[in-house]
Amino acid sequence: MSFILTISLSIAAYSIAVLGTFMLTGMNGLFSLGQAAFMGLGAYVSAIMVVNYNLPFALAVLIAILVAMGLAVLVGFATLRIRQDFFALATFGFGQAVTGLMTEMVNVTGGAMGFSNIPRLTTPTLAFTSLAVAIFFVWGFRKSHFGKDSLAIRSNELAAKVEGIDVFKHKLTVFVLSAAFAAYAGVLMAFHTRYVEPAMYGWIASVTWIIIVFFGGRDSLTGTVLGSIILLAAPEALRFTTAWRTLIYCVLILVIINLRPRGLFGTWELSLRPILNLFKPKKHQEVQ
Amino acid sequence: MQVMVLLQQVINGLSLGAVYALIAVGYALVFNVLKFSNFAHGGVLGISAYAGYIVANQLHWPLIPVILVGILTGAVVAVLVELIAFRWIRLQKGQLVYFFVTSVTMLMALEQVLIIRFGASFESFPYTLLKVKVIHLGELTVSITYLLSLVLTIIAFSVLLYILKKTKIGIAIRAASNDLVATSLMGINVDQIIVATFIVSGLLGGLSGVLYGISASLSPQIGQIVIKGFIASVLGGLGSLKGVAIAAVALGVFEVFLVATIGSGLTPVVIFLLMVIFLLVRPQGFAGVSFTDKA
Numbered sequence: 001m002s003f004i005l006t007i008s009l010s011i012a013a014y015s016i017a018v019l020g021t022f023m024l025t026g027m028n029g030l031f032s033l034g035q036a037a038f039m040g041l042g043a044y045v046s047a048i049m050v051v052n053y054n055l056p057f058a059l060a061v062l063i064a065i066l067v068a069m070g071l072a073v074l075v076g077f078a079t080l081r082i083r084q085d086f087f088a089l090a091t092f093g094f095g096q097a098v099t100g101l102m103t104e105m106v107n108v109t110g111g112a113m114g115f116s117n118i119p120r121l122t123t124p125t126l127a128f129t130s131l132a133v134a135i136f137f138v139w140g141f142r143k144s145h146f147g148k149d150s151l152a153i154r155s156n157e158l159a160a161k162v163e164g165i166d167v168f169k170h171k172l173t174v175f176v177l178s179a180a181f182a183a184y185a186g187v188l189m190a191f192h193t194r195y196v197e198p199a200m201y202g203w204i205a206s207v208t209w210i211i212i213v214f215f216g217g218r219d220s221l222t223g224t225v226l227g228s229i230i231l232l233a234a235p236e237a238l239r240f241t242t243a244w245r246t247l248i249y250c251v252l253i254l255v256i257i258n259l260r261p262r263g264l265f266g267t268w269e270l271s272l273r274p275i276l277n278l279f280k281p282k283k284h285q286e287v288q
Numbered sequence: 289m290q291v292m293v294l295l296q297q298v299i300n301g302l303s304l305g306a307v308y309a310l311i312a313v314g315y316a317l318v319f320n321v322l323k324f325s326n327f328a329h330g331g332v333l334g335i336s337a338y339a340g341y342i343v344a345n346q347l348h349w350p351l352i353p354v355i356l357v358g359i360l361t362g363a364v365v366a367v368l369v370e371l372i373a374f375r376w377i378r379l380q381k382g383q384l385v386y387f388f389v390t391s392v393t394m395l396m397a398l399e400q401v402l403i404i405r406f407g408a409s410f411e412s413f414p415y416t417l418l419k420v421k422v423i424h425l426g427e428l429t430v431s432i433t434y435l436l437s438l439v440l441t442i443i444a445f446s447v448l449l450y451i452l453k454k455t456k457i458g459i460a461i462r463a464a465s466n467d468l469v470a471t472s473l474m475g476i477n478v479d480q481i482i483v484a485t486f487i488v489s490g491l492l493g494g495l496s497g498v499l500y501g502i503s504a505s506l507s508p509q510i511g512q513i514v515i516k517g518f519i520a521s522v523l524g525g526l527g528s529l530k531g532v533a534i535a536a537v538a539l540g541v542f543e544v545f546l547v548a549t550i551g552s553g554l555t556p557v558v559i560f561l562l563m564v565i566f567l568l569v570r571p572q573g574f575a576g577v578s579f580t581d582k583a
Contacts, residue, residue, distance in 0.1 A: 093559060094560055
């Protein structure tokens with residue numbers, strides 16, 4: 001597989017996780033420091049199912065996503081009723097607990113040495129189709145009544161409650177959805193790089209996704225997708241040592257957030273309308 | 289004998305908790321005034337720890353100047369962070385979430401600076417920094433670095449308490465914590481107060497960085513320990529420095545106990561469960577100050 005294709009596959013997989021964060025943090029204003037742990041769960045569960053139990057890939061994916069969603073229900077149920085910073089704290093603790101368990105259960109997970117020998121089942125077709133479906137899903141989510149409720153909760157929770165939105169149920173649903181996105185991204189990554197280790201799923205990874213969402217613009221789906229492509233590709237494109245390119249990347253983000261707080265793309269969306277308008281019959285001006 | 293082992297663990301836990309308390313209070317000071325989670329505090333702490341390391345290792349300075357260098361570096365870096373990452377957004381009246389995003393970016397950036405300068409490996413302060421290594425109290429063996437952390441934390445908190453209660457600037461910081469807009473209406477220069485808050489927070493951060501570096505080891509990822517400050521301040525009840533300090537010490541003691549009994553792998557699992565139970569039982573935190581506004 002060529003270098004460019006390998007990188008594009010990783011970017012596609014991570015972009016799906018970022019889209020989950022876009023729904024959760026960008027649209028609902030909930031900060032989860034444990035999103036990467038859901039990605040890790042997806043990766044580990046599916047890899048173990050396929051390698052150790054010889055389950056078919058599709059079934060393993062389904063189980064992995066369901067496990068992540070189930071745990072998200074538990075964590076969300078316990079903490080989403082109380083304040084937002086509690087949610088951030090609880091998801092952080094959850095992430096630490098998950099990576100701690102991955103390191104501890106050496107017999108099953110291989111511990112800190114990681115889990116390898118995963119077959120390469122993520123084909124380019126699968127990865128890019130998944131990304132397209134995910135983008136389409138989030139696009140529909142934003143257009144839907146449900147997505148509009150999200151924005152209402154983000155801008156004023158009390159007002160949303162008064163309007164009759166069940167805020168707790170809404171947040172829980174979005175959190176579980178975003179966990180499913182992260183878990184699926186984890187599956188794609190695990191069967192692409194063929195190796196997983198607990199250190200890949202710490203809280204800094206979750207924070208990076210939040211940064212990406214804000215970089216592209218949390219009010220723009222186009223911004224989030226392009227932002228994640230730009231920022232995930234940037235470390236590869238800037239051919240310095242890793243430390244230098246991460247530093248440059250951080251400075252870039254600081255500049256963007258300082259100069260354009262609403263993100264690189266603001267509220268701008270890519271749309272077909274200008275192109276469609278070209279084909280519309282022009283309205284003739286009334287001649288007096 | 290069993291009692292002695294227990295007592296030994298309590299002392300170890302208290303000294304770790306003391307360093308956590310320094311981190312947490314430095315973090316909470318900024319939170320109280322600007323109401324956002326300042327993760328860049330971890331970067332401040334990391335740079336100060338390495339500044340102390342440079343003067344100790346290359347210039348062979350003795351202990352007290354090393355600590356002073358760390359503290360001063362903390363103040364300078366904290367002010368720079370405020371200028372680079374927060375000042376402009378604040379003047380534009382940006383939302384709180386943007387502060388959070390720039391603060392974590394700042395944490396990552398400062399970490400990279402350390403990696404570029406020192407490499408990703410672990411370092412430790414020179415062995416000669418402390419003349420005496422341990423003190424024997426009967427059957428107890430107390431490491432001098434632990435004792436140092438405890439004593440310096442107590443001194444730092446006494447000074448902080450004095451500043452916040454008695455001096456003009458401290459009262460202004462407390463007023464700003466209460467209501468930033470009302471404070472500015474009273475004719476207080478809010479920009480100065482914010483810089484002062486960052487200086488005080490940076491001083492504490494610098495001290496905690498050097499102390500953590502001396503008693504544990506140094507790596508560029510040292511800044512990520514700021515998360516302990518975050519945990520302690522949420523558990524302690526945001527808005528109350530006393531509650532935050534208590535929560536931090538409790539966290540330190542718990543961690544030491546759990547690592548000693550069930551090992552470091554399962555510790556985060558138990559801490560997570562305890563945290564969730566605590567938040568469900570007592571959502572207002574240790575201190576009981578309830579706080580609803582938060583990004």
